[in-house]
Amino acid sequence: MTIELYHAGMSVCSEKVRIQLAERDTPFISHALDLRAGDQQKPEYLKLNPNAVVPTIVHDGNVVIESNIILEYLAEVLPGTPLTTSSPLGRTKMRYWTKQLDEGLHQLTSVISFAIGFRYQLLAKPRDEALKVLNKIPDPYRRDRQIDIYENGVASSHFAPAIRRFDKMLADMEKDLSKSPWLAGTDYSLADIAYTPYVNRLDQLQLAHMWDDRPKIARWFDTVRARPSFAKAYDGFMAKPVLDVMREKGKEATAQVKGILAG
Ligand SMILES: N[C@@H](CCC(=O)N[C@@H](CS)C(=O)NCC(=O)O)C(=O)O
Known part of the structure; x- marks a missing residue:
């Protein structure tokens, strides 16, 4: 069996697939x-993934796109424990969690990551070069x-609603994690794999204060980070200069984020 993974080191959707492969x-x-260089927009990649996003896997010659679909696919085809939880009800819960990522949360991660940190990678490039990459985003809403x-950073009107939605996500997680050790119940499942990169991203952006009063999330996050799959999925894939910018700019944005949460 051969699995090829088209991914990016610091892409949350790629991270979840790497966690599962490591598990x-x-x-x-x-x-x-x-x-940032636009590799995802090259014609040869678009043949695999017409949405111009990562990840994509090619399993024995078959192309599968969409990270949460990839997780479910790999759960079925890889040898070993499927990680989809043992009960039908648990699986509905697991899918309810991953569905929320596809129905907006993922896009909002892109909003906060880009507003606080990643835009600085593009701001370091000549403006016309940066706009060339941005103008090639196929989805017109996402492009605009x-x-x-890119222009307004954390002052963009997209930023505050994204922070509020993450606050709700964390409140929902705290609630479920108060009832069971894992998001979908008694088993570690694809829901935990899928949410690890999003909570980790908040941490990378200095937003861990959002769970200061949410002890169950703190415990869950410590536990998922202690699994060997975390180091395997992250070590060697992170770019230190980018992490440094996320940390520095994240600290600068803290007061504004706290203001949004207080308002
Ligand atoms: N729904 C897709 C979203 C994929 C996605 O947005 N990937 C981001 C990285 S996490 C990407 O490739 N962005 C490229 C770009 O913004 O041009 C999935 O879950 O696979």
Whole structure:
């Protein structure tokens, strides 16, 4: 069995697939894309993923896109424990969690990551070069939004609603984690794999204060980070200069974020 993974080191959707591959001890052929350079928009990649996003897997010649669909697919085809939870009701819960990522949360991660940190990678480039990459985003809504955030950062009108939605996500997580050790019940499942990168992203952006009063999330996050799959999915894939910018700019944005949450 051969798995090829087209991914980016610091892409939350790629991170969740790498966590799952690590959980299942599955080696993969890595094709790392540079998203700021627009590798995802190259014609040869668009043939695999017409949405111009990572990740994409090719499993024995078959192309699968969309990270949460990839997780479910891999759960079925990889040898070992499927990680989809043992009960039908648990699986409905698991899917309710991952559905929320697809119905907006993921896009909002892109909003806060770009507004606080990633836009500085584009601001370091000549403006016409940066706009060339942004103007090639196929989805017109996402294109306009990313251009607005490139221009305005945390002052963009997209920023505050994204922070509020994450606050709700954390409140929902705290509630479920008060009832069971894992998001979908008694088993570690694809829901926990899928949410690890999003909570970790908040942490990278210095937003861990959002769970200062949410002890169950703190415990869950410590536990998922202590699993060997976390180090395997992250070590060697993070760019230190980017993490440094996220930390520095995240600290600068703290007062504004706290203001949004208080208002
Ligand atoms: N729904 C897609 C979203 C994929 C996505 O947005 N990927 C981001 C990185 S996490 C990306 O490739 N962005 C490239 C760009 O913004 O041009 C999935 O879950 O796979």
